[in-house]
Amino acid sequence: xxxxxxxxxxxxxxxxxxxxxxxxxxxxxxxxxxxxxxxxxxxxxxxxxxxxxxxxxxxxxxxxxxxxxxxxxxxxxxxxxxxxxxxxxxxxxxxxxxxxxxxxxxxxxxxxxxxxx
Amino acid sequence: xxxxxxxxxxxxxxxxxxxxxxxxxxxxxxxxxxxxxxxxxxxxxxxxxxxxxxxxxxxxxxxxxxxxxxxxxxxxxxxxxxxxxxxxxxxxxxxxxxxxxxxxxxxxxxxxxx
Numbered sequence: 697x698x699x700x701x702x703x704x705x706x707x708x709x710x711x712x713x714x715x716x717x718x719x720x721x722x723x724x725x726x727x728x729x730x731x732x733x734x735x736x737x738x739x740x741x742x743x744x745x746x747x748x749x750x751x752x753x754x755x756x757x758x759x760x761x762x763x764x765x766x767x768x769x770x771x772x773x774x775x776x777x778x779x780x781x782x783x784x785x786x787x788x789x790x791x792x793x794x795x796x797x798x799x800x801x802x803x804x805x806x807x808x809x810x811x812x813x
Numbered sequence: 814x815x816x817x818x819x820x821x822x823x824x825x826x827x828x829x830x831x832x833x834x835x836x837x838x839x840x841x842x843x844x845x846x847x848x849x850x851x852x853x854x855x856x857x858x859x860x861x862x863x864x865x866x867x868x869x870x871x872x873x874x875x876x877x878x879x880x881x882x883x884x885x886x887x888x889x890x891x892x893x894x895x896x897x898x899x900x901x902x903x904x905x906x907x908x909x910x911x912x913x914x915x916x917x918x919x920x921x922x923x924x925x926x927x
Contacts, residue, residue, distance in 0.1 A: 741918040797863035798844030803855035
């Protein structure tokens with residue numbers, strides 16, 4: 697069975713601080729896919745990144761960066777110079793393909809990030 | 814265009830009512846999903862449609878009835894709901910091709926059952 701653990705329930709930072717959100721996963725598959733989604737108060741989940749198990753390169757997109765380490769089964773997410781607009785719940789997810797198309801996401805419990813002025 | 818739309822945004826219904834939630838996407842995706850999300854919890858998968866056929870039902874009670882009239886539309890028919898069914902209902906879509914692709918989510922319908 698697949699499992700995603702986000703041990704940080706809530707994090708509060710002051711604007712411009714850097715913050716790292718932790719994600720640890722468990723899977724028996726040799727090929728797997730990891731995702732991060734952002735859910736602002738409006739409710740819509742916004743896709744941030746997809747990473748497959750063969751690609752261990754770290755990714756940077758603007759103020760966002762991701763550190764994927766297979767050795768520790770972790771896929772951590774860092775926001776540099778946080779802003780109030782980054783306040784949201786962030787979900788890490790593990791995915792498996794479904795027979796016939798589509799895929800099933802196993803979500804972590806989410807980390808509520810609050811960025812204050 | 815990576816937009817998934819959902820209507821209505823909010824819905825209040827009594828336990829004897831019948832209502833429907835609607836989801837639409839025009840990205841050419843062939844997999845569509847319904848999720849239920851309670852407050853401070855992650856989304857829980859309810860149904861998956863692939864190429865307009867129901868492929869996954871995660872043991873959802875029969876008072877929830879999904880329908881996929883065509884490749885762009887997904888409905889969720891509601892009947893005789895219970896107060897504990899109050900939640901945010903999210904629709905999502907993905908290409909549906911073999912392999913794993915990101916799902917794009919709609920803004921959700923906030924359902925309150927009285």
